[in-house]
Amino acid sequence: MKTYLVTGGFGFIGSNFIRHIMDNRKDVAIINVDKITYAANPGNLAGYSENYKFYKADIADKTGLSKIFLENKVDYVVNFAAESHVDRSIQEPSIFIRTNVEGTLNLLELSMKHNVEKFLQISTDEVYGSLGESGKFSEETPLSPRSPYSASKASADMLVTAFFHTYNMPVLISRCSNNYGPYQFPEKLIPLVAINALNDKEIPLYGDGKNVRDWIYVSDHVKGICLVLEKGKFGEVYNIGGNAEAENIDIIKYILNKLKKPHSLIKYVKDRPGHDRRYAMDFSKINKETGFIPEYNLEKGLDDTIDWYIKNESWWREILSGDYKEYYKKMYENR
Numbered sequence: 370m371k372t373y374l375v376t377g378g379f380g381f382i383g384s385n386f387i388r389h390i391m392d393n394r395k396d397v398a399i400i401n402v403d404k405i406t407y408a409a410n411p412g413n414l415a416g417y418s419e420n421y422k423f424y425k426a427d428i429a430d431k432t433g434l435s436k437i438f439l440e441n442k443v444d445y446v447v448n449f450a451a452e453s454h455v456d457r458s459i460q461e462p463s464i465f466i467r468t469n470v471e472g473t474l475n476l477l478e479l480s481m482k483h484n485v486e487k488f489l490q491i492s493t494d495e496v497y498g499s500l501g502e503s504g505k506f507s508e509e510t511p512l513s514p515r516s517p518y519s520a521s522k523a524s525a526d527m528l529v530t531a532f533f534h535t536y537n538m539p540v541l542i543s544r545c546s547n548n549y550g551p552y553q554f555p556e557k558l559i560p561l562v563a564i565n566a567l568n569d570k571e572i573p574l575y576g577d578g579k580n581v582r583d584w585i586y587v588s589d590h591v592k593g594i595c596l597v598l599e600k601g602k603f604g605e606v607y608n609i610g611g612n613a614e615a616e617n618i619d620i621i622k623y624i625l626n627k628l629k630k631p632h633s634l635i636k637y638v639k640d641r642p643g644h645d646r647r648y649a650m651d652f653s654k655i656n657k658e659t660g661f662i663p664e665y666n667l668e669k670g671l672d673d674t675i676d677w678y679i680k681n682e683s684w685w686r687e688i689l690s691g692d693y694k695e696y697y698k699k700m701y702e703n704r
């Protein structure tokens with residue numbers, strides 16, 4: 370039996386990862402450490418108790434975190450906990466440094482002190498910066514983050530790598546492209562579009578709408594993470610991608626068509642400052658070393674996601690009725 374300490378397990382990807390492990394692995398126990406920020410939803414993991422434990426804790430609080438390591442024998446650490454939204458990082462960078470950088474450093478130090486067997490940092494393609502019309506990010510692409518969010522994630526990655534070289538720590542880094550699927554917080558593009566369309570509300574489209582993202586269905590990302598944990602080599606970085614590049618305008622039109630809503634709902638708004646133009650992932654390394662291949666194509670992933678948001682209206686209605694209302698007003702009113 371291995372014990373995984375998973376941070377940020379009540380968020381979008383963390384909860385999909387824990388559900389996958391709980392449903393498929395009887396030889397793994399999970400300790401979920403989450404601060405429960407605005408992005409967390411404990412209901413995402415309702416019903417799990419066997420081989421599952423939760424601690425409400427902030428990874429930036431080393432004293433609190435230390436108690437968890439003292440009370441439990443941790444074998445693997447998987448660090449999902451982060452402030453994850455680029456637009457929020459533009460408005461308030463400091464919390465991104467605290468959680469994403471200082472929090473990661475605390476986890477590294479405690480993992481080293483308690484002889485953790487594997488430490489996996491969940492990172493992002495955004496650390497590589499922005500692409501032009503052609504080319505893809507490989508693991509050799511120099512880091513060139515352009516938003517406070519991506520700068521904080523790149524800083525964390527560099528700390529992780531430093532712990533490998535300096536202390537010979539057993540670390541791994543996975544860098545994934547844009548995820549979508551069940552339980553994604555409505556601030557992100559795909560759930561925002563689906564929910565606004567279901568409510569016949571305007572869809573804010575930044576700039577000229579032609580920015581490109583490489584979309585991956587969340588269960589494919591989770592499979593990639595499991596493969597990196599199982600087969601990854603210490604000190605290495607693994608890119609994970611969906612092989613599904615699309616312009617934002619095309620994603621939005623697809624969702625509107627599927628929901629039979631008019632394209633007139635689209636409203637072009639002021640661009641995101643420093644908006645990265647294009648992301649695309651070369652994931653041949655993880656493919657060669659572990660056999661990883663994304664199963665979902667974009668149409669199937671979007672169809673399943675839209676169906677999930679239709680069927681789980683009470684999940685997102687509860688979010689919309691809380692602090693999110695204020696966030697939405699601040700971000701989009703007069704934009």
Ligand code: NAD
Nearest residue numbers: 377379380381382404405406408409427428450451453548
């Ligand atoms: P999310 O915002 O949905 O969830 C983040 C979770 O972390 C929440 O449950 C939150 O409460 C928790 N958290 C935040 N600060 C914390 C702290 N100080 N201490 C403990 N817990 C804290 O994020 P997500 O989209 O699920 O992303 C998870 C990870 O994957 C992040 O590290 C992100 O950078 C990375 N990532 C995300 C994507 C994507 O497309 N969403 C793509 C690649 C990588």
Ligand code: DAU
Nearest residue numbers: 453454455493494495546547556557558573574575580617
């Ligand atoms: O690439 C991986 C990253 O993907 C992750 O590291 C981040 O945690 C995650 O938030 C995501 O970042 P993006 O900035 O790419 O995702 P977002 O959903 O915020 O935006 C996707 C694209 O849609 C981007 O080009 C901006 C645009 N957009 C977004 C919103 C919220 C709009 O046009 N309108 C919107 O209202």
